[in-house]
Amino acid sequence: MSSESPPRVVLKVSGESLQGSRESGIDSDALNDMARQIAACREHGVEIGVVVGGGNLFRGRIAAKLGMSEATAHYAGMLATVINGLALQDAIEAAGCEVRTMSALHVRQVSEIFIRRRAIRHLEKGRIVLCVGGTGNPYVTTDTAAALRGIELDADQLLMGKHGTDGVYTADPATHSDARRYARLNYRDALQQNLGVLMDASALTLCEEHSLPIVVFNIEAPDAIVKTVIDGPDLELAGTRVDDGDTRLAD
Ligand code: UDP
Numbered sequence: 001m002s003s004e005s006p007p008r009v010v011l012k013v014s015g016e017s018l019q020g021s022r023e024s025g026i027d028s029d030a031l032n033d034m035a036r037q038i039a040a041c042r043e044h045g046v047e048i049g050v051v052v053g054g055g056n057l058f059r060g061r062i063a064a065k066l067g068m069s070e071a072t073a074h075y076a077g078m079l080a081t082v083i084n085g086l087a088l089q090d091a092i093e094a095a096g097c098e099v100r101t102m103s104a105l106h107v108r109q110v111s112e113i114f115i116r117r118r119a120i121r122h123l124e125k126g127r128i129v130l131c132v133g134g135t136g137n138p139y140v141t142t143d144t145a146a147a148l149r150g151i152e153l154d155a156d157q158l159l160m161g162k163h164g165t166d167g168v169y170t171a172d173p174a175t176h177s178d179a180r181r182y183a184r185l186n187y188r189d190a191l192q193q194n195l196g197v198l199m200d201a202s203a204l205t206l207c208e209e210h211s212l213p214i215v216v217f218n219i220e221a222p223d224a225i226v227k228t229v230i231d232g233p234d235l236e237l238a239g240t241r242v243d244d245g246d247t248r249l250a251d
Pocket of ligand 1: 075077133
């Protein structure tokens with residue numbers, strides 16, 4: 001990308017971020033707040049692709065444990081991401097931005113199919129692109145979809161919105177009072193320490209191979225998406241950046 005190109009990010013939002021304080025499903029306040037923040041980023045000139053999760057509605061692994069055939073359960077999980085995407089599409093439109101939903105699965109009546117060059121065109125025209133349907137393949141999660149879309153859409157960074165944590169820690173802060181947050185984390189260190197809180201190892205490997213920086217941030221914090229996308233995270237205060245630089249703990 002030339003230095004004059006507008007910044008481009010891919011944002012992963014888990015289904016959980018759409019459920020607000022509910023136990024599952026979609027909460028309209030959480031949905032509208034997310035749409036408002038995404039629209040604000042776009043209005044600020046950032047090209048933004050969003051990879052939508054589905055865990056608030058359906059998780060393949062859990063359904064498989066309950067007896068559903070595993071591959072079918074994963075396809076159902078992918079369809080859950082389509083439902084979330086449609087809800088987010090309407091909310092973003094209501095917030096005043098153009099948006100296109102692009103699916104890795106064929107759901108022709110409600111979504112375009114994901115075609116990389118078309119998605120890039122939408123981004124260049126200022127439309128928000130919602131990537132739904134995961135990768136279109138069972139046995140992986142939307143983390144892998146986020147890594148793939150981030151790489152193929154030439155994003156400058158992949159933003160991983162998290163719940164219950166503001167970054168990656170040396171140990172689980174809930175059980176280790178001496179846990180320290182990483183401000184910066186090298187891909188290799190993240191892989192060696194098997195930091196599942198960050199993302200699946202396969203997705204992380206893809207990011208490393210293609211030098212796609214990842215920013216982990218707490219999506220529950222007020223205006224977190226806007227602050228992370230527009231200002232960039234203040235890594236001494238919150239967040240973890242994962243890239244090929246040296247690992248460093250926050251002050
Ligand atoms: N899924 C899948 N392939 C993909 C993406 C998702 O099979 O490429 C299924 C998987 O079963 C997963 C479900 O869709 O449990 C919902 O996605 P995910 O768990 O990643 O959603 P999130 O945790 O981000 O809300």
